[in-house]
Amino acid sequence: MNTEKIIELFTQNKNHAIASGFILILILCFALGRYSVATPSKDDLCDPEYKTITGLKAELSKKDAACEKRLRTQRDDDDVECKKRIRKAVDDNKDVNDVVTCEEVKVLIEPCRKRGLLR
Numbered sequence: 001m002n003t004e005k006i007i008e009l010f011t012q013n014k015n016h017a018i019a020s021g022f023i024l025i026l027i028l029c030f031a032l033g034r035y036s037v038a039t040p041s042k043d044d045l046c047d048p049e050y051k052t053i054t055g056l057k058a059e060l061s062k063k064d065a066a067c068e069k070r071l072r073t074q075r076d077d078d079d080v081e082c083k084k085r086i087r088k089a090v091d092d093n094k095d096v097n098d099v100v101t102c103e104e105v106k107v108l109i110e111p112c113r114k115r116g117l118l119r
Helices: 003-012 014-036 042-092 102-115
Strands: none
Touching: 003 014
8 A cells, every 4th residue: 555645545534533542542541450359259348239139038937937926926815815705605505505406496496486586
């Protein structure tokens, strides 16, 4: 290639050449800056976040266990209370509970209807 032609092209397209040179220098500076700095490892960058996540998971599991314990205690207390109410209702209605067979009910239903106790 002829050097005179290159010089002539440079003088004709001076602005393009300066812009191209500037972009080339920027790319070269960026690449040199990038390769001159050591990139820290992922463990070094993310270690505080890992510790935070681990701590929050542990705290959440403790709270879940406490909540589950409270729910089981409440369910047990509710079962005991329900059994007491059922036993009280059975005891309060003992006279009705004494009628156990269909034959006895058939015999007793007509007098109850006549007295107006049943509709």
